[in-house]
Amino acid sequence: MTVPITPLKQDECAPLEDAGLGALRTDRGNLPLESVDIAADLAGLVAGVTVTQDFRNPYDVPLEATYIFPLPARAAVTAFRMEADDRVIEGLLKERAQARADYDEAVAEGRRAAIAEEDRPDVFTIRVGNIVPGERVRIRLTLSQPLPYEDGAATFRFPLVVAPRYIPGSPLDDAPAGSGTAPDTDAVPDASRITPPVLLPGFPDPVRLSLAVNVDPAGLDLRELRSSLHVVETGEHGVRLQPGERLDRDFILRLRFAASSSLVLAPDDGEGQAGTFALTVVEPVGDAVSAPPPRDVVLVLDRSGSMGGWKMVAARRAAARIVDTLDARDRFAVLSFDTVVERPEGLPSGLVEATDRHRYRAVEHLARVEARGGTKLLQPLREAQGLLADETRERVLVLVTDGQVGNEDQILGELTAGLTGVRVHTVGIDRAVNAGFLGRLASLGGGRCELVESEDRLDEAMEHIHRxxxxxxxxxxxxxxxxxxxxxxxVTRPGSLFPGVPLTVRGRYRAAGPKAALAVRGLDAAGEPWLRTVGASTAKSPAVRAIWARAHVRALEDAYAAGDRSLEQRIVDTSLRYGVLCRFTAFVAADSRVVAEGGPGHQVVQPVELPSGWEMPAPSAPGYGAAQAGMPRSAPAHLNRRLMAARPQRASFAAPASADSAPPASPAAPGARESQLTSGPAGPGAAAVYVRALLQEELARLHAIADRPAAERRRHLTDLGSRLGGLAANLPELLPVAHELLRAEAPDTDLDALWHRVIELLTELTGGRDKPAAPRRSFWKRS
Incomplete structure (x- = not known):
């Protein structure tokens, strides 16, 4: 049975004295996720991290909890463990369909089980099934990640929340692939897996967060530690978050030290000489080229609704600084976009020479850009790609955005071939940025991805971008x-070498001799031969192999997204051989002990914080899958956005926002007709059609559980009442029965009479048809 997460009034909840910051006691229980603990060990330019998530069942029936959460985009997840009732079950990495089958079988048999799946390079889903009443289940994930290094500083970035993402496309007829709030569409066939419900602003954080970073310089001269967005306590060996910090923005720690070129060989365990290598080449900033060749530069600026507030200010400043770096030998174009693409007034539609007058017009246009509309990213990138056709010049594409889109694979698949020879740089501006997508896009063109989490760091970041x-x-x-x-x-593709930015190449070797070395050859800016040779040292480091394996699998996944479907089995085989999670595999842990006869009686999707710096999108905000929390999870995902405006202040355990805190309506954008109803047929009549489709599914569900025990049927009717109440704006006939159903668990309610009355009403409203559930296909293979 699926439990809708309903809003709480102030008199319905009270703090628990011994349950930690933000915990609540309610008649309906707590949210299942109690705490998240992150322990990171940094050694040089590699981090080993353990993530621990504690789930608790506050209900009186077995629970299945779902949590959609982020991990670093370049991290390799190598281990998964479930702990409950003094039992420890190690997870096994399997092909994804097999792992799901094992999980479903265990849960159906009443055994505890957990599964971890990757939906994006930085978005993951964990399901924990058959948590018995009052029980706590602990999930542990182990991962390794490289630390990006530039200008004498390394960065440890750990994301803590999945931000709402713009979901383009038309809804699919299939059953939802996941438990999120957005519909699966032809452009984002797994949108319902990357859009967790969102808590409204102002509600206390129900999840206790702890994060500690132990720092081992590994022979490097560590000079400074800086935390960007969180308050930390500094100790002898690292830093720790102060109590009370929230899961609403990335954790960012910068370590300043001097790195140098190196070649590390990490032999495999066991017999043989094979292993993994990691080559790093660092050239000082002083070696920068003073006179770059003539360039064609297209600047693409995201002005969508999610860029509101400080992000829009920072994006305008960043874009203007980029325009100011151009000289008279360069040509450029500026494209700002939301649901439409705009260019500066007074400038031709193509590339223009970077004269003072043209640059002034462009900067003047950028100064007037405000956030609005949806993030239709593919079209401006196509236009930019078309402008960069002159292969005799240095071609550069710069994208300034938060990257909060769900159709990453569609974008990469359509642009990959056309970006050959174009250097793509991405500037991600957000406190919970979509770093995975922006990094993948930049790597296609051998460019760089710069992440800006605050206005305070913008000037430093712009120095990097300029170079x-x-x-x-x-x-x-x-x-x-x-x-x-x-x-x-x-062997990974070397790309290009920039001053102050390490060139990293990883790969596998079959055998190594005592004088092992790697040479990197190329051409400098003047077209002269360039050479660096680095001798090898040996280290026993499983992280070197794991980080290479994840990067190698990710490159194969990108090629798969670009259309090479023959790579599927190779991706699975590589993932299983080297023990790293990917989108075609999953970790599953299943207990052998039966603890819950009949499987879970409740299913709850853990809501997440609204990212720091975001305003809650208005009901008319187009396309943001998690813009509004609290849509009933049992509703087909394609209805959630259409019915959002009709639902009376429902939020996932969130206090209703006050009038003072309500976000202002977004300015009407060109193409504003493409609102939330545009992912399907528009208009009230179309909404009623979709509501009736939902009611057919509800009717079929009522028939399916007609023989269940009375207590379960009463709970189902109560939940159904909350769902029907959200649909009554489109079908007013539902309102009286919705109110009556909310009292279904009252002792004086005639269950059988109410049950039959609901069936009669739904049968009348749906024309007497029960809608069978749509067959579920492998969502990652949808075309």
Whole structure:
């Protein structure tokens, strides 16, 4: 049975004295996720992290809890464990369909089980089934991640919330692929897996967060630690979050030290000489090229609704600074977009010379840009790609955005071939940025991804961006081995080398001799030969292998998204061989002990915080899947946005927002007709059609559980009442019965009479038809 998460009045909840910050006691119980603990060990430029999530069942029946959460985009998840009732069950990595089958079988048999799945490089879903009443279940994830390094500083970034994402496309007829709030569409076939419900602002955080980072410089000269967005306590060996911090923004720690070129060989365990290598080449900032060649630069600026507030201010400043770096030899274009693409007034539609007059017009246009509308990112990138057609010039595309879109695979698949020879730089501006997508997009063009989490860091970030738009130190790079036998199809693409930014190449080797070394050859900015040679050192580091394996699998996944479907089995085999999670595999842990006869009686999707700096999108905000919390999870996902405005202040355990805190309505954008109803047929009549489709599913469900025990049927009717209340604006006939159903669990209610009356009403409203559930297909293979 699915439990809708309904709003609480102030007199319906009270703090628990011994349950920690933000915990609540209610008649309906607490949310299942009690705490998140993150323990990171940083050694040089590698981090090993353990994430612990504690779930508790506050209900009187077994519970299945679902949590949609982020992890670092470049992290390799290598282990998964479930702990409950003094039992420890290690997770097994399996092909995703098999892992799901094992999980479903265990849950149906009444055994505890948990499954961890990757839906994006930085978005994951955990389901924990058959948590018995009052029980706590602990989930542990182990991962390794590289630390990006630039200008003498490394960054440890750990995301803590999945931000709402714009979901384009038309709804699919299939059953939802996940438990989120957005419909699956032809552009984002798994949208319902990446859109968790969102708590309204002002509600106390129900999840206790702890995060500690232990720092081992590993021989490097560590000079400074800086935390960007959180308040931390500094100790002898690292930092720890102060109590009370929230899961609403990325944790960012910067470590300042001097890195140098290195080649690390990490032999495999067991016999043989095979292993994994990691090559790092660092060139000082002083070697920057003073006179870059003539360039064609297209700047694409995201002005969608999610960019409101400080993000829009920072994006305008960043875009204007980029325009100011151009000189008279360059040509450029500026495209600002939401649901439409706009160009500066007074400038031609194509590339223009970067004269003072043209740059002034562009900066004047940027100063007037305000946030509005949806994030229709594909069209402006297509237009930018079309402008960058002159192969005789240095071609540069710069995207300034928060990256909060759900159709990443569609964008990458359509743009990959056309970006050959174009250097793509991405500037991600947000406190909970979609770093996975922006990094993948930048890597297609051999560019860089710069993340800006606050206005305070904008100037520092713009210095990096300026150098990246300029010519790199070396291009056309290739790796040559000495006394080291490489496996060619495992070596990552070198890309280009920029001053102050390490060039990292990873791969596998079959054998290594005592004088093993790697040479990187290429051409400098003047077209002259460029060479660096680095000798090898050996280290026993499983993280080197895991980080390479995840990067290698991700490159294969990107090629799969671009259309090479023959790679599916290779992706699965590589993931299983090296023990790293990917989108085609999953970790599953299933207990052998039966603890819940009949399986879970409740299903709850854990709501997440609204990201720091975001305003709650208005009901008319187009396309944001998690814009409004509290849509009943049992409703088909394609109805959630259409019915949002009709639902009377429902939120996932969230206090109703006051009038003072209500966000202002977004300015009407061109193409504003493409509101939330545009992902399907528009208009009240179409909404009624969709509501009737929902009622057919509710009617079929009533028939299916007609023989269940009375207590379960009463709970189902109560939940159904809350769902029908949200639909009554489109079908007023539902309102009286919805109110009556909310009292279904009262002792004086005639259950059988009420049951039959509801069936008669729904049969009349749906024309007497029960709608069978749509067959579920593998969502990651939908076309």
């Amino acid at each position: 990246r738009i300029a010519a790199p130190l070396a291009t056309d790079l290739a790796v040559e081995a000495t006394d080291l036998e490489l496996l060619p199809d495992t």
